[in-house]
Amino acid sequence: MSRWKGFRRLASMSALMALLLAGCGDPSISALDPKGPRAEEQLNVIMISLGVMILVIAVVLAIYVYVLVRYRKREGDNSIPKQVEGSHILEVIWTAIPILLLVVIAVPTVYYTFQHSKDYTNDPDAVVVEVTAHQFWWEFDYPKLGIKTSQDLVIPVGKKIAFKLTSADVNHSFWVPSLGGKIDTNPGMTNIWSLEASEEGVFQGKCAELCGASHALMDFKVVAVSEAEFAQWTAKMTGATQVSANAAKGQQIFKDNCLACHAVSPDGGGLGPNLNGLANKERIAGILEHNDQKLKEWITNGQTVKPGNKMPEFKDKLNDTQLNDLVQYLNTLK
Numbered sequence: 342m343s344r345w346k347g348f349r350r351l352a353s354m355s356a357l358m359a360l361l362l363a364g365c366g367d368p369s370i371s372a373l374d375p376k377g378p379r380a381e382e383q384l385n386v387i388m389i390s391l392g393v394m395i396l397v398i399a400v401v402l403a404i405y406v407y408v409l410v411r412y413r414k415r416e417g418d419n420s421i422p423k424q425v426e427g428s429h430i431l432e433v434i435w436t437a438i439p440i441l442l443l444v445v446i447a448v449p450t451v452y453y454t455f456q457h458s459k460d461y462t463n464d465p466d467a468v469v470v471e472v473t474a475h476q477f478w479w480e481f482d483y484p485k486l487g488i489k490t491s492q493d494l495v496i497p498v499g500k501k502i503a504f505k506l507t508s509a510d511v512n513h514s515f516w517v518p519s520l521g522g523k524i525d526t527n528p529g530m531t532n533i534w535s536l537e538a539s540e541e542g543v544f545q546g547k548c549a550e551l552c553g554a555s556h557a558l559m560d561f562k563v564v565a566v567s568e569a570e571f572a573q574w575t576a577k578m579t580g581a582t583q584v585s586a587n588a589a590k591g592q593q594i595f596k597d598n599c600l601a602c603h604a605v606s607p608d609g610g611g612l613g614p615n616l617n618g619l620a621n622k623e624r625i626a627g628i629l630e631h632n633d634q635k636l637k638e639w640i641t642n643g644q645t646v647k648p649g650n651k652m653p654e655f656k657d658k659l660n661d662t663q664l665n666d667l668v669q670y671l672n673t674l675k
């Protein structure tokens with residue numbers, strides 16, 4: 342293969358890679374596109390480390406090329422170059438420079454590590470959220486507001502959100518790249534954490550610890566809204582749900598089949614996600630598009646959708662009419 346042909350091949354491969362990689366980085370889930378002070382500070386630390394690394398690579402590469410050219414073997418020259426073994430000056434230089442570079446990286450890293458592990462759960466201004474991770478969903482309790490919900494974490498912009506995190510089963514990890522992260526959730530332990538959103542938006546959350554068959558499907562959303570909208574949401578979530586007549590049958594079906602595991606405030610069990618506010622959620626089970634069809638699919642064939650989850654499939658337990666009534670009722674859970 343000629344040199345030109347090789348170059349052309351390399352160029353087209355590079356172009357293809359650039360095109361593919363350009364698709365990376367959804368703005369709602371990118372640590373490189375911070376939407377809160379925590380994420381900005383973490384990006385700063387990434388940039389400082391990256392800057393130091395680029396500097397080191399550039400300097401080492403420059404010296405390498407210089408030495409390669411300057412001290413290459415010349416024809417007829419059989420002399421032995423000057424030996425520098427045991428040079429104190431050189432040893433001090435190449436010990437001091439790495440120490441200096443590590444200090445440049447360490448100071449902001451250590452500073453932010455302590456800064457970011459501060460406990461705001463007793464701060465009267467903070468919104469406290471208790472997070473419980475389950476296979477394969479997220480439970481969010483707001484103890485001060487008396488709200489229990491799941492999958493969609495609604496927060497006010499510009500306020501500290503103070504988290505207490507734990508797990509109901511195995512180790513998971515709570516991660517919202519746009520806002521900064523991540524922190525493990527461990528059974529029998531409560532971890533402290535805080536985040537803040539500086540602008541409104543919907544930011545994607547992920548479980549970042551391999552936790553079972555549907556680990557990759559253990560998604561959630563952070564919905565950052567204005568303080569006024571947050572107050573509206575709070576009022577809605579704490580108000581009594583009015584069920585229309587045509588959904589009443591569905592409510593009975595829900596009581597018979599679902600309530601033992603899924604709470605709808607103030608009643609119900611806690612094995613599955615609390616379904617308060619279900620009708621407003623962007624996704625069903627954190628992953629499916631929200632419409633009646635998908636809701637039915639989740640109820641009847643949940644194991645296909647999210648393998649290994651703890652909800653039984655209702656495909657043989659409910660007929661079409663019952664399923665329709667149930668969905669009608671679920672749509673009233675606003």
Ligand code: CUA
Pocket residue numbers: 474475476477512513514548549550551552553555556557559
């Ligand atoms: Cu939960 Cu991975």
